[in-house]
Amino acid sequence: MSIYQADKIPILEIKGVSKAFDGKPVLRDLNLELFQGEIISLLGISGSGKTTLFNIIAGILKPDQGGIFLNGEEITGKTGHLAYMLQKDLLLPHLTILDNVGLPLRIRGKSKSDSRAEAMQLIPKFGLVGYENCYPAQLSGGMAQRAAFLRTYLFSSEIALLDEPFSALDALTKDKVQSWYIEMMQELELSTILITHDIDEAVRLSDRVVILQPQTQNIQQQIIIDPQLRKQKDFTLRPEFLEHKKQILKYLAI
Amino acid sequence: MKLLSNNKKISEKFYSLSLVAVLLIVWQVVSDVGIVPSFMLPSPVTVIKAFIKDFPVLMDNLSITLLAGLLGLIFGVIAGFCLAILMDSHEGLRKAIYPILIFSQTVPTVALAPLLVLWMGYGLAPKITVIFLVTFFPVTVNLLESFQATDQDQIRLLRAMGATNYQIFYYVKWPGALDSFFAALKVSASYSIVGAVIAEWLGGSKGLGVYMTQVRKSFAYDKMFAVIFLISALSLALLFVLNLIQKIVMPWKKFQSGKDTNNEKNS
Numbered sequence: 001m002s003i004y005q006a007d008k009i010p011i012l013e014i015k016g017v018s019k020a021f022d023g024k025p026v027l028r029d030l031n032l033e034l035f036q037g038e039i040i041s042l043l044g045i046s047g048s049g050k051t052t053l054f055n056i057i058a059g060i061l062k063p064d065q066g067g068i069f070l071n072g073e074e075i076t077g078k079t080g081h082l083a084y085m086l087q088k089d090l091l092l093p094h095l096t097i098l099d100n101v102g103l104p105l106r107i108r109g110k111s112k113s114d115s116r117a118e119a120m121q122l123i124p125k126f127g128l129v130g131y132e133n134c135y136p137a138q139l140s141g142g143m144a145q146r147a148a149f150l151r152t153y154l155f156s157s158e159i160a161l162l163d164e165p166f167s168a169l170d171a172l173t174k175d176k177v178q179s180w181y182i183e184m185m186q187e188l189e190l191s192t193i194l195i196t197h198d199i200d201e202a203v204r205l206s207d208r209v210v211i212l213q214p215q216t217q218n219i220q221q222q223i224i225i226d227p228q229l230r231k232q233k234d235f236t237l238r239p240e241f242l243e244h245k246k247q248i249l250k251y252l253a254i
Numbered sequence: 255m256k257l258l259s260n261n262k263k264i265s266e267k268f269y270s271l272s273l274v275a276v277l278l279i280v281w282q283v284v285s286d287v288g289i290v291p292s293f294m295l296p297s298p299v300t301v302i303k304a305f306i307k308d309f310p311v312l313m314d315n316l317s318i319t320l321l322a323g324l325l326g327l328i329f330g331v332i333a334g335f336c337l338a339i340l341m342d343s344h345e346g347l348r349k350a351i352y353p354i355l356i357f358s359q360t361v362p363t364v365a366l367a368p369l370l371v372l373w374m375g376y377g378l379a380p381k382i383t384v385i386f387l388v389t390f391f392p393v394t395v396n397l398l399e400s401f402q403a404t405d406q407d408q409i410r411l412l413r414a415m416g417a418t419n420y421q422i423f424y425y426v427k428w429p430g431a432l433d434s435f436f437a438a439l440k441v442s443a444s445y446s447i448v449g450a451v452i453a454e455w456l457g458g459s460k461g462l463g464v465y466m467t468q469v470r471k472s473f474a475y476d477k478m479f480a481v482i483f484l485i486s487a488l489s490l491a492l493l494f495v496l497n498l499i500q501k502i503v504m505p506w507k508k509f510q511s512g513k514d515t516n517n518e519k520n521s
Contacts, residue, residue, distance in 0.1 A: 086407055092408075106425075108416070
């Protein structure tokens with residue numbers, strides 16, 4: 001996918017966002033655009049402002065300057081447009097999986113039966129058949145993340161904001177869930193911004209890896225990953241993969 | 255797995271019941287042999303006989319104590335619930351009310367009860383007030399601590415979804431506090447019966463506390479023991495009912511405690 005075609009209109013724009021806490025700048029004049037069907041990985045060391053940026057995109061925090069635009073419409077400081085998913089599945093323990101995934105619909109004012117019916121239609125697609133009436137405590141980590149992903153999708157079917165969603169999973173489950181996520185994303189035509197500490201994960205999953213520099217508090221570098229190359233099964237073993245990793249490590253100054 | 259856990263429960267019950275049986279036998283022997291004079295320590299059989307003989311009177315008094323206990327508990331729980339919500343929603347209120355709340359628990363109930371009788375008379379009102387004072391505190395503190403300990407990520411996620419404060423309370427804070435609420439309710443339920451009996455000691459015409467004072471004055475210790483066991487049985491019955499309600503209200507809890515064993519499904 002060619003990202004920077006002039007005729008392409010971004011679905012999400014982060015324009016000149018700055019944010020400081022107690023006078024200490026965390027983000028400074030940050031600009032980023034997300035295009036339809038794209039996965040962007042946001043890499044940065046701890047404290048580089050990644051989660052602050054997510055909170056600003058989701059409308060929980062207001063930036064000191066700049067704005068967030070969804071399909072051209074300003075949504076700065078407004079909640080109810082974009083939801084995110086964390087490494088913790090954050091499923092409510094007292095609700096069944098069906099009610100958990102339908103929660104965004106209930107919050108929007110839909111009736112319980114309508115929310116359940118709508119969620120039920122997507123249960124098979126997300127591999128949750130047979131788990132509808134289970135409680136989260138009955139699910140494995142991987143299944144719980146699938147349910148959390150469906151809840152995010154039912155909230156916002158265009159964009160997913162993922163904050164280290166795979167980091168709590170064991171290596172084998174992580175690999176399975178990541179592959180499943182890429183397939184689902186393409187099928188659902190979902191655009192994604194993924195926060196991660198894992199350079200391998202960023203290169204493997206993304207169309208673009210952007211790096212939040214702690215010195216400048218904004219994005220100075222980005223690496224575009226060839227989607228054709230990424231589709232290759234042995235991509236993680238190829239020299240290009242290692243080259244990207246080296247480049248990222250250099251930018252992160254590790 | 256379930257069979258094993260059931261067997262474990264049965265064997266645990268067997269051990270505790272056996273110990274109770276042994277204690278009762280020792281007590282009977284101590285009393286029969288005369289190690290302790292029987293008027294000071296009546297034997298279990300004498301206590302049972304007194305219980306059967308006075309059963310209608312005990313039940314009559316029980317209904318009064320139970321009514322006062324339940325009314326006080328209901329008022330205490332409602333007040334505790336409202337106070338916890340109020341204190342959770344406003345930090346200034348929490349800081350202002352919390353010290354008063356702690357102070358209220360340092361006042362001894364036994365010292366306060368005669369004053370309440372003086373102000374409110376010998377009716378239900380002073381009893382309910384005493385019970386209210388001892389039951390609202392555990393509910394307020396447990397609920398407030400649970401509300402304050404709610405996972406902030408969970409709240410942020412619901413906020414991002416556009417949830418109102420009421421929706422956050424309804425979906426996250428209240429269900430998350432249910433466990434603590436029931437724990438507090440069990441403590442308060444026991445307090446409510448004891449509180450009612452204490453209030454009745456200090457005045458009133460009927461109730462288990464009044465009955466207790468009467469039998470103590472007439473040195474009828476067999477009846478005294480009978481009423482003590484009745485009060486204990488009443489508290490245990492309340493705990494049993496609350497446990498049952500908790501199981502019905504929180505069906506997900508049984509899976510949470512066995513999460514490790516239930517986590518066997520593959521992703």
